[in-house]
Amino acid sequence: MELPKAFEEKMKALLGDEFDSYTACYKEPRYYGLRVNTAKISVEEFVRICPFVITPVPWIENGFYYDGEQESPARHPYYFAGLYYLQEPSAMTPANRLEIHPGDRVLDVCAAPGGKATELGAKLHGEGVLIANDISSSRAKGLLKNLELFGIGNMLVLSEEPGKLCEYFPEYFDKILIDAPCSGEGMFRKDKKMVKAWEEHGPEFFSRLQRSILTQAAAMLRPGGMLLYSTCTFDPLENEGSISWLLEQCPEFDLVDIRPYEGFREGVPEYASVRKEEFSKTVRIFPHHMKGEGHYLALLLKKEDKENLPRKELKQERTKSGCSYEKLPEDLRVFLKKVHRSFDVSRFDIRKDRVYYMPDGLPNLSGVRFLRSGLLIGELKKGRFEPSQAFAMNLKKGEYEYILDFPVSDERVIRYLKGETLLVDDLAGSKEKGWYLVCVDGYPLGFGKLSQGTLKNKYLPGWRWQSV
Template identity: 30%
Template sequence: MKNNARKYVLDILVDIEKNNAFSNIAINRALKGKDIPNLDRRFISELVYGVLENKIYLDFIIGTFSKMKMKKINVKVLNILRMGLYQIIYLDKIPEFAAVDESVKLVKKVDYRSSGFVNGILRSFLRNKKDIKVPTMKEDKIKHLSITYSHPEWLVEKWMKEFGQDFTINLLKANNETPKLSVRTNTLKVTKEELIESFIKEDVKVFPDTFVKEAIHISHLGNIENMEIYQKGFFQIQDESSMLVAHVLAPKPGEFVIDVCAAPGGKTTHIAQLMKNNGKILARDIYNHKLKLINDNAKRLGIGMIKTEVFDAKELDESLLGKADKVLVDAPCSGLGIIRRKPELKYNKKPQDIEEISKLQLEILKNASKYVKKDGVLVYSTCTIEKEENMDIIKKFIKEHNDFEMVDVNDTLPSNLKSEEKFLQLYPNTYKTDGFFICKLRRNNG
């Protein structure tokens, strides 16, 4: 099956590159409904993410040995080369000759004329791999780190200026690590202990030691959606850092909560869970198909208090002014805190993207703030580590809205995440979570 598995990998990588698809969506789309053994599913996932995480380094090697300019290499052929090199360099279980042989077989299926080219590049690398010369730190720090850890130069340079050399190197390393898969216990249906027992019965490896009380880390599982305990709504896939948002919001049963950028609904359903499925949540997004995800998950989890609506958070809904006890703005962002999960993000973003999205974030926050009751709470969160999208937004907002004040989030955090700051900023290299920002604001009575 491995040979077919490599064809799946190729199709997924091409989909990501040509269509700017998210890796998780591209994988799900390619494998959905296919009868693929769990071992092959894991191999496909490992190879897709491995190539994406190391793409700049792999392309550096290809560029070293190819007489053809990178831009002229067919996208399928280029990705077969990346796949072959990744297997040779990083996958000890696959013999070098097998990686070359399977790459040549695969390229013959998609572009027969390029088989000699692929064979030549991979064999040249095997003969000369000790001679690969990446610029040293002394020669060019930015280039060295960019190639070694496969992050674009502009991003390495930005982080070096903001965080310093040691922190940046640790961050780059952490971004290339495989994150644990976190799930949230649906306490409306089961206890954490009962869910752990259910996973163990399914031969799933469980790591219950987590920051968030309802979180569990798991591994060694196949297609989650086929699991009976998933279909019964015993858990929801969600990173721990994302789970912290609902705890900071601290909703109470009977309250009215608005989630202005709700899809795909992980935080929305968690809020409902903390409210014990008692009260009202208005969950909005700009796409109908994304709201369907929220409705489907809510039904599976046994939640009946969420109302979904298509609505653009950039617009102001005057019918909701001053109506909500709690409002969540989980703002659209650059996503540079979740590179571990979506490594393609580091190649898709440009410096101007951060500037543009920060304007949108402030606009959404201003509108959402108008829905908050006097003495009500507004939480702003992002899955990025860029200050322009995080504290800079909060500072600008508070400067223009003196009826809001920051609330210390530490009272709602686990003891090992508490800090001297009133807000929470997580980095992949500090707590092995996604990079996440959470800030809490209260509307005062003035």
């Protein structure tokens, strides 16, 4: 492909003798990847049941290559069960190299469409909270779907300027990921449209955005917390330049080593304006060194004044509902008797007709624009409770009493995903009527309502399988 002359000259200066090897990679096909959702299935089990030919991404424990010209993983029931996310292999690296522990408070600042946020949420295993934000409300809708498809319940999906979030979350987060808006130079091979976008908005435009976001995120990270900054560009102004700027503005931050891989290349200290010796700890990913596209990563620690500082307690904690089990609506209580899971009843939040289960330890979020706060359990309708698609995806097979489990080879799986009514006499037998969790090979897809051997389909219309 024809690259802009200004870009070529910059890459010659950056790569030197490697420039020809770099441009040669444009003649090679792009790489396709999928990342296993370890909150739902182990890597070993996925490999055992995977219907595609896959090979491991060597620096990502749950990442695999597949042949995107021959395979269509997005049109398989396991995709609809949330067992994996389709993601370019290098783009898996930021969330992989930010160490997340169950119970952490985690922020993904620029989260849509969810490639990093779904991995961060999976690592929490239902404990702590993930706050996934994207300033674009339309992109945030796709982010919400992907998080719910992955079964992430302890999350909030927001659509706000990062600066506004500082008012609500001062020094709140243990971990922050910034996959920053950038000029996209590392994606030129994958998507040729990025070249035109680069010509319209170059590195100078994006570096200003990045520095603003970095400053705001720094204020939301607690002392002792970790921040991972990434871009999919090669430009030094957006990479070493933006991180240098943060270190000048916020001297309490130090760069720390990123878990290595033989294909990683060090950041370039010469492009840094301060503390140049630290920039060999940052990572550049080049497509002529690895089977993936271009990326830059920097991992930073916010220093503490003394060891083991407790988390900063917010002045305005979210008021808990004060619900007791007896105060919950009767239809909801009847449904919850079929759910084999312990709930903190005070974390139920009923707004209008919707029932949410909220993460613990949140501030008062009055005035924040969000698409989802907590796990949507379902809706209270006239005389009945209707469980949500999000709750179905959050459940595991053993956590719900009434199950209809289809093998992936059963043609009714696709019919269910298309929204059709199903005859299930062979599976239902004399089972009670009511809400059933529909599974494929033991992994939930959604709910249906059973009556006399017929399952009324309740799969979410906006998620349904579309015919080609």
